[in-house]
Amino acid sequence: MKISVPTLLIDKKLVLKNISKMVEKAERNKVLLRPHFKTHQSAEIGKWFKELGVKAISVSSVRMAKCFAESGWDDITIAFPVNILEIEEINKLAKQVKLNLLVETKESIQFLQKNIETSIDLWIKIDTGYHRTGIKWDKQKQIFEIAKEISNSSQLNLMGILTHAGHSYKSRTNTQILEIHKETISRMLSLKSKLVENNLGDAKISVGDTPTASIAKDFSDVDEIRPGNFVFYDLKQLQISSCTEDEIAIRFACPVVAKNEERLELVIDGGAIHFSKDFIINEEGKQIFGYLTKMNEGKWGTMITDSYVSSLNQEHGIVKASEEYFNKITVGDTVLILPVHACLAANVMGKGKLTSGEEIKLNCR
Amino acid sequence: MKISVPTLLIDKKLVLKNISKMVEKAERNKVLLRPHFKTHQSAEIGKWFKELGVKAISVSSVRMAKCFAESGWDDITIAFPVNILEIEEINKLAKQVKLNLLVETKESIQFLQKNIETSIDLWIKIDTGYHRTGIKWDKQKQIFEIAKEISNSSQLNLMGILTHAGHSYKSRTNTQILEIHKETISRMLSLKSKLVENNLGDAKISVGDTPTASIAKDFSDVDEIRPGNFVFYDLKQLQISSCTEDEIAIRFACPVVAKNEERLELVIDGGAIHFSKDFIINEEGKQIFGYLTKMNEGKWGTMITDSYVSSLNQEHGIVKASEEYFNKITVGDTVLILPVHACLAANVMGKGKLTSGEEIKLNCR
Numbered sequence: 001m002k003i004s005v006p007t008l009l010i011d012k013k014l015v016l017k018n019i020s021k022m023v024e025k026a027e028r029n030k031v032l033l034r035p036h037f038k039t040h041q042s043a044e045i046g047k048w049f050k051e052l053g054v055k056a057i058s059v060s061s062v063r064m065a066k067c068f069a070e071s072g073w074d075d076i077t078i079a080f081p082v083n084i085l086e087i088e089e090i091n092k093l094a095k096q097v098k099l100n101l102l103v104e105t106k107e108s109i110q111f112l113q114k115n116i117e118t119s120i121d122l123w124i125k126i127d128t129g130y131h132r133t134g135i136k137w138d139k140q141k142q143i144f145e146i147a148k149e150i151s152n153s154s155q156l157n158l159m160g161i162l163t164h165a166g167h168s169y170k171s172r173t174n175t176q177i178l179e180i181h182k183e184t185i186s187r188m189l190s191l192k193s194k195l196v197e198n199n200l201g202d203a204k205i206s207v208g209d210t211p212t213a214s215i216a217k218d219f220s221d222v223d224e225i226r227p228g229n230f231v232f233y234d235l236k237q238l239q240i241s242s243c244t245e246d247e248i249a250i251r252f253a254c255p256v257v258a259k260n261e262e263r264l265e266l267v268i269d270g271g272a273i274h275f276s277k278d279f280i281i282n283e284e285g286k287q288i289f290g291y292l293t294k295m296n297e298g299k300w301g302t303m304i305t306d307s308y309v310s311s312l313n314q315e316h317g318i319v320k321a322s323e324e325y326f327n328k329i330t331v332g333d334t335v336l337i338l339p340v341h342a343c344l345a346a347n348v349m350g351k352g353k354l355t356s357g358e359e360i361k362l363n364c365r
Numbered sequence: 366m367k368i369s370v371p372t373l374l375i376d377k378k379l380v381l382k383n384i385s386k387m388v389e390k391a392e393r394n395k396v397l398l399r400p401h402f403k404t405h406q407s408a409e410i411g412k413w414f415k416e417l418g419v420k421a422i423s424v425s426s427v428r429m430a431k432c433f434a435e436s437g438w439d440d441i442t443i444a445f446p447v448n449i450l451e452i453e454e455i456n457k458l459a460k461q462v463k464l465n466l467l468v469e470t471k472e473s474i475q476f477l478q479k480n481i482e483t484s485i486d487l488w489i490k491i492d493t494g495y496h497r498t499g500i501k502w503d504k505q506k507q508i509f510e511i512a513k514e515i516s517n518s519s520q521l522n523l524m525g526i527l528t529h530a531g532h533s534y535k536s537r538t539n540t541q542i543l544e545i546h547k548e549t550i551s552r553m554l555s556l557k558s559k560l561v562e563n564n565l566g567d568a569k570i571s572v573g574d575t576p577t578a579s580i581a582k583d584f585s586d587v588d589e590i591r592p593g594n595f596v597f598y599d600l601k602q603l604q605i606s607s608c609t610e611d612e613i614a615i616r617f618a619c620p621v622v623a624k625n626e627e628r629l630e631l632v633i634d635g636g637a638i639h640f641s642k643d644f645i646i647n648e649e650g651k652q653i654f655g656y657l658t659k660m661n662e663g664k665w666g667t668m669i670t671d672s673y674v675s676s677l678n679q680e681h682g683i684v685k686a687s688e689e690y691f692n693k694i695t696v697g698d699t700v701l702i703l704p705v706h707a708c709l710a711a712n713v714m715g716k717g718k719l720t721s722g723e724e725i726k727l728n729c730r
Contacts, residue, residue, distance in 0.1 A: 085369035277642035
C-alpha cells in the first residue's frame with residue numbers, strides 16, 4: 001500500500017475478532033449488546049456489526065443518530081442527556097426509527113411531554129460513581145420524581161436506568177476494573193428494586209464502558225451493555241488493562257520528514273489534527289501521545305516503549321527515539337504508531353484505510 | 366440566530382480588525398505579510414485577507430496548499446519540513462502556483478534535486494530556540510552544507526532562512542515576548558550575514574508566530590512575517606499576553622443539557638470534537654478548556670474566570686460555574702465560551718457561523 005500522508009490503518013480481522021468476542025459475551029449473559037458507534041462513526045464498520053448479529057446501537061448525538069438511521073439502523077439510543085434544542089430533528093427521527101433518549105432533569109421531561117410527537121422510550125441517566133452526568137444512584141427521592149414525571153405522560157415510556165461507569169478509566173489492573181463493575185451492578189440493582197417496590201416500573205438496566213465490558217464476565221443482572229471503544233482499542237485501554245496489545249486494531253502510519261541527531265528526535269507528518277491531543281502518562285511521568293512499533297516488513301510489529309510521540313502540534317509530531325530505532329530510520333520512511341485514543345483519532349481523521357488498501361469513512365459529518 | 370448544536374461563532378468585524386492591524390504593521394515595516402492559513406482553512410476568510418491586500422500565504426500541508434490554490438492563491442509556502450513522499454502532488458502544484466518549500470535535511474534536498482520537475486524556491490528551516498524542527502542557528506557548518514547542496518541544483522533556488530519562534534508561547538508578558546523577538550532577529554541576522562560573507566546567497570529572513578508578530582513593532586530587519594492565529598486569537602494567546610480579550614473574534618455557543626446543583630456544574634453539548642483537547646492552566650493550577658462569558662442579550666459579554674469548562678469528553682463538556690452564573694442558567698439555554706486554541710477548534714469543527722448567521726467552511730477536507 002502506498003502511503004504518503006498520515007494514515008489511520010485498520011485491521012479488519014482484528015476488528016471482527018473484537019466484535020465477535022463482545023457478541024459472544026453478550027449472548028452468554030443473555031443481554032442485549034448495544035455497541036456505542038461514536039468510536040468508529042462508520043457505515044461500513046456498522047455493517048460488520050450487523051453481519052455478526054448486532055441489531056441495536058448507541059450514539060452520542062442526534063447528528064450521529066441520523067447518520068446511522070440513513071444506513072439502516074432502526075433501534076438507536078442517543079447516549080447523551082437529551083438536548084431539547086434539537087426537538088425538531090428528534091421528532092423527525094423518532095418517526096423513522098425506534099429512538100431512545102436519556103433524561104436526568106425535570107425540565108427536559110416536561111419539555112418532551114409538551115413537544116414530542118410520537119411515543120418514545122426514556123432511560124434515566126444514573127451516576128454510579130463517575131460524577132460526570134446523571135443523578136447519583138443514592139438520590140432516591142430525585143430519581144423517583146423523575147420516574148413519576150415520566151409516568152405522567154402517555155407519550156413517554158420509562159425504559160429503565162442507564163449508567164456509564166467512566167471512572168473505570170482510572171483503573172490500571174483487571175482487579176480494579178472488576179471492583180468498579182461489581183459496585184456499579186450492585187448500585188443499579190439496588191435502585192432497580194426500589195423502583196419496582198414503589199411501582200415505578202420494571203426498570204431495565206443498561207451499563208456501558210469498554211473497560212468493564214471487556215474484563216468482567218458476568219453481566220447476567222443487566223439488560224444491555226453499551227461498550228464502544230472495544231471495536232478498535234488503543235493505548236489508553238492497554239494502560240487500563242482492558243485489552244492486550246494484539247487486540248489493538250488500528251495504527252497510524254506517518255511519514256518521517258526530518259531527524260535531529262543531537263536530540264534523537266524524528267519529526268513526523270502527523271499532529272493533533274490526526275491523533276487528537278489525548279495522552280497517557282507513562283511510569284516515568286512523561287506524556288505519551290503514541291508508542292512506535294517495530295518495523296516488520298509488512299506485518300504490524302510490537303510496541304517499543306522507548307520510542308514514542310512526545311509532543312504534537314497541529315500537523316507536527318515529535319518522536320523521541322531510542323538510538324537503535326533512530327539509526328534505522330531515514331527521512332522519507334513511514335513509521336507505525338499505536339494511538340492513545342481511538343475514538344478521538346478516528347473523529348479528527350474522518351477516514352481510515354483498511355490493511356487491504358480500501359479507504360473507509362470514519363465520521364458522520 | 367437559532368442555535369441548537371455546538372456552534373463556532375465568528376465575528377467578521379473583529380476578524381477584519383485583526384487582519385487590518387497586521388497588514389498595517391507589515392506595511393509600516395516594509396515586510397511581506399504571508400499569513401498562515403492553517404488557523405482558519407477557509408476560502409471565505411481567505412477572500413477577506415485578499416481584499417485587505419494580502420497576496421502570499423503560508424499553509425502547513427500539501428493538501429492545504431492544493432485547497433488554497435483552488436481558491437486562487439498563487440504564492441504559497443508550505444511551512445512544514447517537505448514530505449518527500451508527496452512529490453507527485455508537489456510537482457503538480459508547483460506547475461500551477463509559485464510554491465515554496467522548507468528543507469532541513471540533505472536527504473530531502475537530494476531527493477528534490479532528482480525528482481522536482483520545475484524550479485522551486487526553498488527556505489532553510491532554522492531553529493532559533495523552539496527546538497521542534499530546523500537546524501540550530503549556531504550549527505553554521507550544517508547550515509552551510511545545506512545551502513551548498515541547494516546551490517548545486519539548477520532547479521532549486523535558495524530563498525533564505527525561515528524560523529518559527531514557537532517558544533514565544535511560553536511567555537506570559539509582553540516583555541518576555543519582546544525578548545524572544547529580539548533574540549530571534551539577532552540570531553537570524555547573524556546567520557544571514559555569515560551566509561552572505563560566504564557567498565551562499567543574499568538570504569531573506571522569514572519569521573512567524575502570532576505572539577511576536579502581535580506585540581513587537583519593529584520588523585524592519587526581516588523580509589516576511591507569517592503569523593496565523595491572530596486572525597481569531599484565543600485564550601492561549603490572551604494568557605501569553607499577545608492579544609486583549611476584545612480582540613478574540615470567536616466564541617463557542619453550546620446548549621446546556623443538564624445541571625448538577627450539588628457540584629455547581631453544567632453539562633453542555635460541546636466536547637473534544639468541538640473544542641479539541643488543548644487547555645491552559647490557570648493561576649490556581651486548574652486545567653481550563655474554555656472560559657464562559659456574561660450573557661448580554663445578543664452582544665458578546667466579557668469573560669467570567671470563575672465559570673469555566675473543566676473537562677471534555679468526546680461530546681460532553683463540564684462547566685464549573687459560580688453560584689451566580691449557575692442560578693441564571695436553565696436547561697435548554699445556550700452558553701457562550703471563549704475557546705483555548707482557535708486553530709485546533711476550527712479544524713475539528715470544520716465549519717463556523719458568522720454572527721450575521723451565514724455558515725462558512727473552516728476546513729480543507
